[in-house]
Amino acid sequence: MKLRHIALALSLVFVLGACASPKTADPTASDKPADAVATPAENAPDATNPDTVAAGNKVKVGFVYIGAPGDAGYTFAHDQGRKALEEMGVETAFVENVPENAECTKAIRDLIDQGCNVIFSTSFGFMEFTHDVAKEFPDVKFFHCSGYTTDTNMTAYFGRMYQARYLSGIVAGMRTETNKIGYVAAMPIPEVIRGANAFALGVKSVNPTATVELLWTNTWYDPTLEKSAAVELLNKGCDVIAQHQDTTAPQIAAQEAGKWAIGYNSSTANVAPNAYLTAPIWNWGVYYKAQVQKIMDGTWKSENYWGSINDGIVGLDTLTANCAPGTQEKVDEALAKIKSGEEYIFEGPLKDNTGTERVAAGVKMTDQEMLSFNWFVDNIIGTVPQ
Numbered sequence: 378m379k380l381r382h383i384a385l386a387l388s389l390v391f392v393l394g395a396c397a398s399p400k401t402a403d404p405t406a407s408d409k410p411a412d413a414v415a416t417p418a419e420n421a422p423d424a425t426n427p428d429t430v431a432a433g434n435k436v437k438v439g440f441v442y443i444g445a446p447g448d449a450g451y452t453f454a455h456d457q458g459r460k461a462l463e464e465m466g467v468e469t470a471f472v473e474n475v476p477e478n479a480e481c482t483k484a485i486r487d488l489i490d491q492g493c494n495v496i497f498s499t500s501f502g503f504m505e506f507t508h509d510v511a512k513e514f515p516d517v518k519f520f521h522c523s524g525y526t527t528d529t530n531m532t533a534y535f536g537r538m539y540q541a542r543y544l545s546g547i548v549a550g551m552r553t554e555t556n557k558i559g560y561v562a563a564m565p566i567p568e569v570i571r572g573a574n575a576f577a578l579g580v581k582s583v584n585p586t587a588t589v590e591l592l593w594t595n596t597w598y599d600p601t602l603e604k605s606a607a608v609e610l611l612n613k614g615c616d617v618i619a620q621h622q623d624t625t626a627p628q629i630a631a632q633e634a635g636k637w638a639i640g641y642n643s644s645t646a647n648v649a650p651n652a653y654l655t656a657p658i659w660n661w662g663v664y665y666k667a668q669v670q671k672i673m674d675g676t677w678k679s680e681n682y683w684g685s686i687n688d689g690i691v692g693l694d695t696l697t698a699n700c701a702p703g704t705q706e707k708v709d710e711a712l713a714k715i716k717s718g719e720e721y722i723f724e725g726p727l728k729d730n731t732g733t734e735r736v737a738a739g740v741k742m743t744d745q746e747m748l749s750f751n752w753f754v755d756n757i758i759g760t761v762p763q
Contacts, residue, residue, distance in 0.1 A: 436495050437494060439493030440455065441485060442472065450623045470488055472484040472487060482510055485507065489517060494517050499522045503524075504521050515530055520668065527679050537691060539747075548639065552700060553587055557615045559610030560573055561619070562594065565761055590610060601626070611634045617639065618639070619641075628648055632650075653697055655700070657692075658692055660691070721741050726738040
């Protein structure tokens, strides 16, 4: 799917008020969208009980992956969620390295032919193909990650990763010595823009003089391109590299340069142990177990979901010894405020990086406004393609 087409599709859904993908709101439960499903914490099955699955309807769950579980990143995190289903007795299957084109349709059909009656397609570009197949198989339950299209048998789901990114920004802001932080970013869509803004605001909360320079790669998964972007930022004097990419290449680049790195998706301290500080991480198993259990119980219905850090679907990895002294205390303080709702993250006054006020003092951005993010906060060096 071409980038401009993605941006146009997202703009349309923001106007229509859809939710699910990167939908942003107060982390407290009271501010969840009205049509959000109950949190995974409220519905999670007892994984220690071997009869939990056996008591319900028989399911086989299929996953469509854009990468391979061995990427140590985005697909790995989803695959950990798949394994969590198997640990509770659910049969699963998956297809890896599926491009965001008609190959997705074939992958889904192959899984259904194998007996899968629950399908999770895990990349934004799979949305239209997933929906097309969902209309043909009304008895199969479909879930699409990071999109917005729903149907009677299709749900859209995502997590409020911006909350964990804010916390990782605190870590970076305390670690930098040059006050120059680099950010390797995939696609200029609201999900990525929102995450970068949250990260930069986290940096600013502990280090108002630091800047975050962002480079676009226009790809989710390209280790070579991701690494070259990180190297470019390092050559500009950045001493901490953060990322919204699917591989660990930016972290490896930081280690090779003797600098620091913030990962993404899953814990990858073993990949670049001398550079790794922490990472915003996904815990997809929390959601997958809850939804599959509802299907087996006969209580499932199609609803949008955008889980918060309170649900456990997103979080921050353990801080390593590479972090600056006092970082854990700052992170713990901010985390408590996010969980309680005291820290909203996107609350004014907020200016963009041209000096224009975007959010007035005391005003909180709505979910729809954060879903349609197309500007950077004032401590980011970079542009959003129009």
